[in-house]
Amino acid sequence: xxxxxxxxxxxxxxxxxxxxxxxxxxxxxxxxxxxxxxxxxxxxxxxxxxxxxxxxxxxxxxxxxxxxxxxxxxxxxxxxxxxxxxxxxxxxxxxxxxxxxxxxxxxxxxxxxxxxxxxxxxxxxxxxxxxxxxxxxxxxxxxxxxxxxxxxxxxxxxxxxxxxxxxxxxxxxxxxxxxxxxxxxx
Amino acid sequence: xxxxxxxxxxxxxxxxxxxxxxxxxxxxxxxxxxxxxxxxxxxxxxxxxxxxxxxxxxxxxxxxxxxxxxxxxxxxxxxxxxxxxxxxxxxxxxxxxxxxxxxxxxxxxxxxxxxxxxxxxxxxxxxxxxxxxxxxxxxxxxxxxxxxxxxxxxxxxxxxxxxxxxxxxxxxxxxxxxxxxxxxxx
DNA sequence: GCCACCCTATTCAAATTTGACTATAATGAG
DNA sequence: CTCATTATAGTCAAATTTGAATAGGGTGGC
Numbered sequence: 310x311x312x313x314x315x316x317x318x319x320x321x322x323x324x325x326x327x328x329x330x331x332x333x334x335x336x337x338x339x340x341x342x343x344x345x346x347x348x349x350x351x352x353x354x355x356x357x358x359x360x361x362x363x364x365x366x367x368x369x370x371x372x373x374x375x376x377x378x379x380x381x382x383x384x385x386x387x388x389x390x391x392x393x394x395x396x397x398x399x400x401x402x403x404x405x406x407x408x409x410x411x412x413x414x415x416x417x418x419x420x421x422x423x424x425x426x427x428x429x430x431x432x433x434x435x436x437x438x439x440x441x442x443x444x445x446x447x448x449x450x451x452x453x454x455x456x457x458x459x460x461x462x463x464x465x466x467x468x469x470x471x472x473x474x475x476x477x478x479x480x481x482x483x484x485x486x487x488x489x490x491x492x493x494x495x
Numbered sequence: 496x497x498x499x500x501x502x503x504x505x506x507x508x509x510x511x512x513x514x515x516x517x518x519x520x521x522x523x524x525x526x527x528x529x530x531x532x533x534x535x536x537x538x539x540x541x542x543x544x545x546x547x548x549x550x551x552x553x554x555x556x557x558x559x560x561x562x563x564x565x566x567x568x569x570x571x572x573x574x575x576x577x578x579x580x581x582x583x584x585x586x587x588x589x590x591x592x593x594x595x596x597x598x599x600x601x602x603x604x605x606x607x608x609x610x611x612x613x614x615x616x617x618x619x620x621x622x623x624x625x626x627x628x629x630x631x632x633x634x635x636x637x638x639x640x641x642x643x644x645x646x647x648x649x650x651x652x653x654x655x656x657x658x659x660x661x662x663x664x665x666x667x668x669x670x671x672x673x674x675x676x677x678x679x680x681x
Numbered sequence: 682g683c684c685a686c687c688c689t690a691t692t693c694a695a696a697t698t699t700g701a702c703t704a705t706a707a708t709g710a711g
Numbered sequence: 712c713t714c715a716t717t718a719t720a721g722t723c724a725a726a727t728t729t730g731a732a733t734a735g736g737g738t739g740g741c
Contacts, residue, residue, distance in 0.1 A: 315600070343595065343596055390603070407529075414580055433587055465659060466656070480640055488639065493644065
């Protein structure tokens with residue numbers, strides 16, 4: 310699973326505690342590439358530790374804050390990391406847009422409600438497109454090209470989504486969603 | 496969740512048993528738009544039935560095959576359906592490509608292995624792009640435009656993915672993934 | 682004419698994700 | 712100065728997903 314992959318990948322760079330992993334993920338906009346929830350992160354860390362793929366290096370006690378456990382990747386973990394990456398590329402998993410189904414069924418319900426929400430949605434998507442491009446630009450000088458590709462891919466996919474939503478929106482304003490028989494205007 | 500949405504949406508058209516829902520989903524290529532696993536389908540059906548959003552109409556017994564329970568949507572279910580669709584459009588959920596992270600970290604491992612797997616992956620993606628376009632074309636005459644938009648969107652997103660993978664592949668053949676400091680060639 | 686695989690239809694335990702909750706400190710606004 | 716928000720750091724029960732198992736019948740290929 311990709312949470313494990315990220316944990317191992319980041320520990321490959323330096324030792325960290327879970328919360329720190331989260332911070333680094335945000336810095337690199339990885340929270341735009343995968344779901345980042347603390348529950349899953351801690352679960353994956355515990356799992357990896359139990360399997361011996363990572364191990365605690367040090368526990369920092371502090372009177373006021375919770376303890377921080379710093380982890381390091383083991384040799385076994387490095388092997389798993391390679392395996393996970395290759396597996397992920399090989400595995401034939403496609404990506405799903407949560408809106409595909411919602412929009413496909415949207416002709417059954419009150420069109421003006423859908424229209425309203427879509428406007429808001431389009432605005433948000435515009436922001437994400439801009440943000441994604443900015444992330445790409447800002448990282449050109451500082452990350453390896455592999456990471457840059459991921460960032461630019463994120464931007465392109467968002468842009469594709471935006472154009473798609475705008476076409477859909479054009480149709481709904483004309484109340485054409487229930488029509489059939491003619492190709493879309495592309 | 497979108498499984499519930501689909502179940503309600505299809506029962507809106509006619510009464511069905513769970514396995515039949517799966518068949519219809521495949522016919523309409525909905526298995527390319529969301530994850531379709533029988534475990535989740537039956538779970539969602541049981542859930543909806545327990546909540547009174549759908550109800551069993553009839554149980555067909557057969558000596559050789561398992562019983563089939565046919566369900567119908569209730570008024571309560573119709574209300575939920577509208578709610579789910581609107582919620583899904585409103586909710587600010589972005590889509591994640593499982594390859595973003597794998598490729599972003601791929602510079603850490605044996606480049607020739609990644610290269611090999613990517614070739615295969617690109618070929619598969621080409622097939623999916625073609626399939627998605629074909630699905631769109633074949634449905635022009637027979638489905639409402641809302642569904643057509645979903646199908647075409649699926650095609651476009653796959654195409655965006657394909658171009659992205661090809662650019663990545665070009666870089667890995669030249670072993671440039673670890674480089675930094677120059678923009679991508681777009 | 683039989684072996685392997687796919688289709689019908691569903692169930693279930695185990696793995697994982699979700700989302701809310703806990704607690705304290707620092708920062709900023711008014 | 713005080714209230715609200717954000718950052719730090721993590722836990723946990725409940726919801727959901729996964730992946731494999733079941734089991735009989737059809738079908739295509741060699």
